[in-house]
Amino acid sequence: MSASATRAVGVDIGGTGIKGAVVDLSTGELLTDRIKVATPHGAEPEDVLDAVKVVLDRLEVTDAGDVPLGVAFPAIVKNGRTLSAANVADTWIDFEAESFFEKGLGRQIHFANDADVAGVAELRYGAARDQDGLVILTTLGTGIGSAMIYNGVLIPNSELGHVHRAKHGKDAEAWAAYSAMERDELDWPEWAERLQWYYSHIEFLFSPDLFVVGGGVSKHADKFLPLLDLKTPIVPAVHRNNAGIIGAAALALAGERPGVLDETTEDLAGTTAH
Structure with a gap:
């Protein structure tokens, strides 16, 4: 071939x-x-x-x-x-x-x-294309998947959905994944409060240059991304599912x-x- x-x-x-x-x-x-x-x-x-x-x-x-x-x-x-x-x-x-x-x-x-x-798709054809520095893509669904891309090179298997909430005994995806919104019957602002904690924590740990948010819920990005207060730009993924x-x-x-x-x-x- x-x-x-x-x-x-x-x-x-x-x-x-x-x-x-x-x-x-x-x-x-x-x-x-x-x-x-x-x-x-x-x-x-x-x-x-x-x-x-x-x-x-x-x-x-x-x-x-x-x-x-x-x-x-x-x-x-x-x-x-x-x-x-x-x-x-x-x-x-x-x-x-x-x-x-x-x-x-x-x-x-x-x-x-x-x-x-998914990170490679956004790097090659989507929101992370031509982006210098550190891009962190997260997929919000049943859990929280992640991809870390630095100057166009993927750092594989980052698993940032499993960072833990201090003194709570649960990892981030148990608290802030889209499934948690559905399970706990949260509205968009209530879910955004949980996402605020998550992205602020990841921002503190890694100082990224761009967040890209994927997963099926990214089609509703206008309902929750504007509610987040971050230093890092955060945008929806282009290719979603x-x-x-x-x-x-x-x-x-x-x-x-x-x-x-x-x-x-x-x-x-x-x-x-x-």
């Missing part, structure tokens, strides 16, 4: 759904309809692999020679191994996930954390012929641990 491919497949595996599409690597636009199937109950590796095969079959890209493939997954991912499991089976903990998918699909892939690939697909596709060539990269991918393939 040529490392100068102009399109790639991105697959975003989540706790409830598995989404995929073919992506134009020059623009980040979806070239096909987004295909979505339910994540199998229990989310065991074999069952998830079978569901990914269904997505690729519906996209008509099952042939390994068609287009490169990148996969996003809700876990700490280091050297292709998943070291945690969020809303999937505990079987994924300390699991050789990348090689498992490569063997099962019969092709090379690039496998990365879902929040990290498609960010995982787009970022995974953007990183797909990192799984192809290491060290052989063209101008469109050399700044992406080195942005995450492999």
Whole structure:
């Protein structure tokens, strides 16, 4: 396969759904309809692999020679191994996930954390493009995912949703994720108070140059972002629920012929641990 491919497949595996599409690597636009199937109950590796095969079959890209493939997954991912499991089976903990998918699909892939690939999507095609310094993307949903990007390079597996609230015994995502808003029946201003604590704390710890807020709730950014008082600019993500697909596709060539990269991918393939 040529490392100068102009399109790639991105697959975003989540706790409830598995989404995929073919992506134009020059623009980040979806070239096909987004295909979505339910994540199998229990989310065991074999069952998830079978569901990914269904997505690729519906996209008509099952042939390994068609287009490169990148996969996003809700876990700490280091050297292709998943070291945690969020809303999937505990079987994924300390699991050789990348090689498992490569063997099962019969092709090379690039496998990365879902929040990290969302960060890459915003770096390449969205709100973080051409931004110097430290960008911190957070995804607000069931939990709080994070991606840290410094001068265009991803610092993988940051897990900033798990900073703890002193003397409260809960981490940030238990207190301030979008799921906490729904669980505790908060209105926008009440939720914004919790977000204020969270972003102020992250701002103090890291002194970022830009916050980017992703996740599905980012489409309602006008209801809560203006309520926050921060020194750091904070903006909604451009790609929202498609960010995982787009970022995974953007990183797909990192799984192809290491060290052989063209101008469109050399700044992406080195942005995450492999």
